[in-house]
Amino acid sequence: MSFWQDPIAVIGQLILDLLHSLNLPEGWIVFIYTLISVVAVASFGLLLVIFLIWLERKVAARFQDRVGPNRAGPFGLLQTFADMVKLVTKEDVVPEKADKLIFNLAPILSLIAVLLIWAVVPFAPGWIGTDLNVGVLYIAAVGSFGILSVLMAGWSSNNKYALLGAFRAVAQLISYEVPMLLTMMIPVLLARGMGMVQMVTVQDTWFIFLAPAAGIIFLVSSIAEIGRTPFDLLEAESELVAGYHTEYTGMKFGMFFAAEFLHAFTVGVLFAILFLGGWRGPGAEEIPILGMFYLMIKGFLGYFVVMWVRSTLPRIRIDHMMAFNWKFLTPVALALLILTALLDKIFAGTALRLPALLGANLVVLALGYWISTLMSRRQAKERTKFKKRPVAKPA
């Protein structure tokens, strides 16, 4: 195996040989080796953020017919570094009435919650932090720390806007977690396993073909989970100042910011793993670095969709958002789960599995679309019913 085909395996072997030559006890070797790989994965995630912020600004600029950052470095690539330097040298204000410990812990926790997801992301064959047998649920579990960090930030600020923003944010996050968890279960059901490696290796046909409706619902509820437009009610400036991180300044605000960007890309990567076959692609088994390339391409595809939606749609109202989740996404996700389970059991191992599942998904999608148009038409009708309002009298 040459270096250019599988650099991680070559370097890993090199480090292991080096450690063995030092005659350390076995436990220490495992510990140091794990530590090095952890640092590698975590710093990959953090370095990615710097690139992502630049990318998002560039793409958003193109959507709005602007150029975006273009002064610092070639194509403005160094812009994010400049921003980082600025954030580090900004004064860090901790409000007097804040609960200091919780106030300082919250931004760290929010970044931990996102970073921890990368521990189970399979980058390429053999390139994975750790292949937990509960991988998919682990991702959901880590996400609940993110929710907790929002609540901690909002409460400890001791500010009305922050607290109100935090509560709205948590209501939104937990609501949209329901369809997300339900649609995460569908790939698990199709793969017969929760391990992330297994998830990728069984996808001879990408799950997006077996469960397109589930994929769409997953993406939509994930966009709500990261709080991007059109679901950015957590920081609706016109209503809540800046939501739960109103009181945060400098690098602590930067943590929330970085966590959001990394989360957005992580969602793209998770979508790629669960529905687009992860690192699968021509030649990826033999040359792992190609697999990494494919995964990143697919992840950026998902991320691009997130950015596209962000720059296209306006923010929706909070009651509409909740109704959309509980009265549309969740029932549809439940129906999909039931249909997938039944059809997959009946047609397991036969050639009809793909057409049956695909057909069922498309029917559910069509039905869902039809029902949603009916609902919106009914709402429009109710809106047009004229209600007599008191007319303002001149004083």
Add this chain to the structure above:
Amino acid sequence: MQNTWIFVGIFAAIAGVFPLLPIVAARFLAPSKPNTIKLDTYECGMETVGDTWVQFKVQYYIYALVFLIFDLEVAFLFPWAVAFDMLPLFAVVEGIIFILILGGGLLYAWRKGALEWS
């Protein structure tokens, strides 16, 4: 199996250290000139009136409640989904009955109007 979790433990520790570094760096690099007005609660220049605990609706609790129940459902159903190949058809149907019973709960909440953001 524990060995697969060691990585997660170390990862959590490192993931805690990484965001700490820039915050600590900021402590040394950033200026610090606190004054009373700066440290006061941010409220568009106005002084805060009353308690911070304002305007809480039971609705928040209701959403969390429905979420809790569906969380439990997911916890019960994930093993069922993983063991899918080993289950006969009637066992799959049992799982579906489980989903339907809780779907009834969602329907009840819906009909009762408990899902409205009022």
Add this chain to the structure above:
Amino acid sequence: MTVEQGIFLFIGFVILFSAFMMVTRSNLIHAALYLVLVLFGVAVLFVLLDAGFLAVVQIIVYIGAIAILMIFAVMLTRGNVTGEAISMNSVFGWGLLLCSLFGFALIIMLGQWPGAAALAPALPANWNEVSELGVALVSPQGYVIPFEVASVLLLAALIGAIVVARPPQKDE
């Protein structure tokens, strides 16, 4: 002392300390956050006990949902959140006596039980707890009745809690 024992002792200390703080803090939000620490510690114990699935479910259900629910409830009953003047009731001395007696009795009884020194046997080869659990939950030889009853229990809890928690509606 092995690494495993070290982790256990550390986590055990964290659990008991946070539990003590949770029981004694008068600020309920602090109490809830200490509760989160306890729950997290218990999840780590589950990992030490080779029950990774339970550990993950513990975090999803307890920290992700129940702790959030607790904090919401604290906020909704905002009567005395920040500084309850008295966090204990008038007979807490009796409670302390009772509970310390109870705890000591448990510990003494445990000390006399010979089976307590057991070490963990090896797990069966090719052990996959999640699929074992899945089979056990829905097979008639296993726990299918509790499984379905659990769903009815959750349904009842959902309906009951909605009815109780909502304020009386005008149109009913």
Add this chain to the structure above:
Amino acid sequence: MIPLSWYLYLAAGLFALGLFGAVARRNAVAILMSVELMLNAVNINLVAFWRYLAPAEIGGQVFAIMVFAVAAAEVAVGLALIISIYRGRKTVAADEINLMKW
């Protein structure tokens, strides 16, 4: 290797602390939190017994999951009751809710 007794001692301590909280706290929400502590102590015991005494049977883990379900139901209804009482009586102190005391 950790002997079984360590887990049992820890669970006993946690249970006693939870019991103390449930008996002595004034705030009803805090009482429910203490009940959670006790349920968690029970769960530690269930899983520890499964791991040390009967690892071939999954029963212990199934029981633990059932405890999760019961805990969730208890918290959901309990907190709903507390919220409802608070709405009517503007207090959540357990010793002031004495409607049925004689």
